[in-house]
Amino acid sequence: EAGVAQSPRYKIIEKRQSVAFWCNPISGHATLYWYQQILGQGPKLLIQFQNNGVVDDSQLPKDRFSAERLKGVDSTLKIQPAKLEDSAVYLCASSLKEGTGELFFGEGSRLTVL
Amino acid sequence: GQNIDQPTEMTATEGAIVQINCTYQTSGFNGLFWYQQHAGEAPTFLSYNVLDGLEEKGRFSSFLSRSKGYSYLLLKELQMKDSASYLCAPEGTSGGYQKVTFGTGTKLQVIP
Numbered sequence: 001e002a003g004v005a006q007s008p009r010y011k012i013i014e015k016r017q018s019v020a021f022w023c024n025p026i027s028g029h030a031t032l033y034w035y036q037q038i039l040g041q042g043p044k045l046l047i048q049f050q051n052n053g054v055v056d057d058s059q060l061p062k063d064r065f066s067a068e069r070l071k072g073v074d075s076t077l078k079i080q081p082a083k084l085e086d087s088a089v090y091l092c093a094s095s096l097k098e099g100t101g102e103l104f105f106g107e108g109s110r111l112t113v114l
Numbered sequence: 115g116q117n118i119d120q121p122t123e124m125t126a127t128e129g130a131i132v133q134i135n136c137t138y139q140t141s142g143f144n145g146l147f148w149y150q151q152h153a154g155e156a157p158t159f160l161s162y163n164v165l166d167g168l169e170e171k172g173r174f175s176s177f178l179s180r181s182k183g184y185s186y187l188l189l190k191e192l193q194m195k196d197s198a199s200y201l202c203a204p205e206g207t208s209g210g211y212q213k214v215t216f217g218t219g220t221k222l223q224v225i226p
Contacts, residue, residue: 035216042201042216043157055211091156103147103214105156 002026004106006092012112018080021109025074025094032069033103034077035091043091049075082113118217120202125223126192134187134200134220142207147214148176148187149201157201157216160187189222197224 005024013019025032030051035043046065048056052072060067064083069075079086089108095101117139126132138146145164149157163169163178163185175188187200199219205212 033214040218042203042218045213045215048211048213050211056209056213102159102162103149103157105158107156 004092004094004104006090006106006109008109009107010110010112012114013082014114015084016081018078019082019111020079021077021090021092021111023075023077023092023106025092026096026104029094029096029104030072031095031097031101032075033093033095034067034075035093036088037091037108038088046077046090079111082111084113087111087113118202118204118215120200120217120220122218123221123223125225126189128192128194128224128226130192131188131190132192132222134189134202134222136185136187136202136217138183138185138202138204138217140183140204140206140215143180143183144205144207144212146176146178146185147201147203147205148185149203149216151199151201151219153198160200192224194224194226197222 007022032049034046036046037043046060047067049069052069067077089110091108092106093103095103120136147162148160150160151157161176168177173190178185199221201219202217203214205214
């Protein structure tokens with residue numbers, strides 16, 4: 001069974017530029033999560049989708065971050081414009097169903113903002 | 115709301131036993147995950163506790179006390195490869211949906 005796929009693995013941009021990350025969850029997984037992990041910290045939930053609907057985006061900085069999950073499958077997270085403090089690893093995870101479901105993580109996309 | 119507390123760092127000797135504690139305050143608590151994360155890698159699932167008590171899985175065991183808002187991860191017969199961060203992640207219900215929140219992680223260093 002294929003795991004959660006993410007791209008790109010690494011991205012370096014200058015502040016005020018834009019960047020997009022892509023995630024393809026495990027086939028059949030209804031719930032998709034985007035987490036931000038700053039070095040030395042635990043993952044912080046940015047947004048959670050149930051199929052193609054948003055169920056939690058309370059910690060998403062909506063003035064600069066956006067995410068969509070078209071057709072309830074793959075998802076894109078965008079940052080525009082980027083700030084220095086956005087330097088982090090962006091982890092995508094999926095679970096078969098919400099609640100009591102193990103989260104399967106992708107390898108992450110490491111963003112460096114200069 | 116969410117409040118998760120676990121030690122930042124721990125050091126233990128190869129072959130020994132180590133216990134990583136976690137306390138939490140989680141609205142609508144359902145259960146608690148433990149994840150392992152090696153440096154530069156994604157978190158991987160270790161355990162999920164719903165009921166009070168100890169669950170053993172090979173060298174790793176996880177304990178939960180719902181009434182005390184307390185969990186621990188017990189690692190036995192430590193190996194060098196166990197050097198990693200261990201993330202406590204309680205699951206709660208918020209706005210009608212389950213949500214998993216991660217602690218800052220405990221960085222475990224296993225020394226010879």
